[in-house]
Amino acid sequence: MKILGIETSCDETAAAIVEDGYKLISNVVATSMLEHAKYGGIVPEIAARSHIESIIPVIDDCMKQAGLDFKNLDGIAVTYGAGLGGSLLVGVETAKTLAISKNLPLYAINHVEGHVYANFLTDTDIDNLVMAKQQPEFPMLALIVSGGHSQIAYFRDHFDYTLLGQTSDDAVGEAFDKVAKLLGLPYPGGPNIEIAAKDGDPNKYILPKARLSGKYDFSFSGLKTAVLRLAQAEVGKSYDFPSFELSGLLSERQKADISASFLKTSIETLVDKVVMAESEFSPKTVVIAGGVAANSELRKQLSARLHTKLQYPDFKLCTDNGAMIAALGCFKAIHKQETSDPYNLQINPNLSM
Numbered sequence: 001m002k003i004l005g006i007e008t009s010c011d012e013t014a015a016a017i018v019e020d021g022y023k024l025i026s027n028v029v030a031t032s033m034l035e036h037a038k039y040g041g042i043v044p045e046i047a048a049r050s051h052i053e054s055i056i057p058v059i060d061d062c063m064k065q066a067g068l069d070f071k072n073l074d075g076i077a078v079t080y081g082a083g084l085g086g087s088l089l090v091g092v093e094t095a096k097t098l099a100i101s102k103n104l105p106l107y108a109i110n111h112v113e114g115h116v117y118a119n120f121l122t123d124t125d126i127d128n129l130v131m132a133k134q135q136p137e138f139p140m141l142a143l144i145v146s147g148g149h150s151q152i153a154y155f156r157d158h159f160d161y162t163l164l165g166q167t168s169d170d171a172v173g174e175a176f177d178k179v180a181k182l183l184g185l186p187y188p189g190g191p192n193i194e195i196a197a198k199d200g201d202p203n204k205y206i207l208p209k210a211r212l213s214g215k216y217d218f219s220f221s222g223l224k225t226a227v228l229r230l231a232q233a234e235v236g237k238s239y240d241f242p243s244f245e246l247s248g249l250l251s252e253r254q255k256a257d258i259s260a261s262f263l264k265t266s267i268e269t270l271v272d273k274v275v276m277a278e279s280e281f282s283p284k285t286v287v288i289a290g291g292v293a294a295n296s297e298l299r300k301q302l303s304a305r306l307h308t309k310l311q312y313p314d315f316k317l318c319t320d321n322g323a324m325i326a327a328l329g330c331f332k333a334i335h336k337q338e339t340s341d342p343y344n345l346q347i348n349p350n351l352s353m
């Protein structure tokens with residue numbers, strides 16, 4: 001069972017082939033990240049144009065790396081939501097065309113569910129990828145954290161899960177990106193906050209953890225605003241001082257301390273909820289997924305506080321990729337889940353879990 005996975009929901013144009021839901025045969029990711037960096041965040045029009053330029057070369061490359069022809073494939077899986085409309089369209093229309101012209105079944109994949117399945121990849125001949133030794137066992141608790149999502153879900157089995165909670169405003173990755181921008185650190189914020197925080201004191205500033213009525217829900221917009229107010233106060237300015245002028249006034253020490261304090265609070269907020277869900281649901285495995293799952297502090301705090309086995313993907317498979325989409329596509333095919341009509345599949349930018 002070999003499935004080609006196509007992912008274009010944000011700024012990565014990605015394609016991969018996975019065999020039987022565990023073996024990654026080829027994996028190609030082209031990113032337009034550098035084109036967005038100067039704007040401090042993703043510009044949807046730039047992302048969409050870049051997907052159009054990259055999608056065919058990326059799929060070609062992926063097929064060549066695998067040494068396969070389309071007739072060797074058993075299906076095509078594609079992200080149809082959630083994501084940026086213009087970006088999703090490029091992947092979905094390409095996948096539909098391929099499914100029709102190569103006469104292959106088409107599997108429509110929810111991007112957030114896809115992230116979880118990066119944890120099911122356990123084998124590859126591709127260099128520099130560290131795979132988990134075994135697939136996660138059910139019941140499984142999943143924390144999905146990225147620039148677009150912050151969710152906790154409880155999986156009883158494949159295709160049988162309950163969403164326990166999610167963010168009511170910003171995703172945690174977005175908070176990393178916005179705080180980084182305020183401090184004058186480059187995009188993407190997550191890795192750059194981690195670097196800046198290394199020289200900082202995580203206990204220098206007390207930042208708020210949001211309390212919400214939904215036990216497992218998150219909110220990160222208050223934390224983001226608290227960092228803005230803190231930075232304004234640190235340089236002796238009032239709340240109407242423009243955020244884009246702050247980084248020039250903050251010292252390197254202040255930036256490091258703010259980064260470290262923000263990192264501590266944001267990660268603790270995530271970890272507190274996972275620990276609470278662990279004690280309520282007693283899962284056999286806890287997995288983390290999404291761009292923020294690359295964060296070392298998150299991995300460290302979870303390893304220290306959980307009693308359950310913790311799994312996470314290789315750093316390269318935490319951020320958006322085609323491998324996770326192909327892996328979930330394989331499970332859909334193996335479990336005889338419904339296929340999509342390649343003449344009718346529509347994107348759904350607001351798709352939820």
Ligand code: KG4
Pocket residue numbers: 010145146147148149172173174176177188189190191194290291292293294295296318319320
């Ligand atoms: O999964 P992803 O590639 O795209 C979305 O689906 O959103 O995640 C990108 C997000 C960005 O917000 C980025 O700042 C964050 O993941 N990120 C990190 C780290 N690496 C990437 N956040 C915290 N620590 C990291 N090391």
Ligand code: ZN
Pocket residue numbers: 111115146148290291319320
């Ligand atoms: Zn993602």
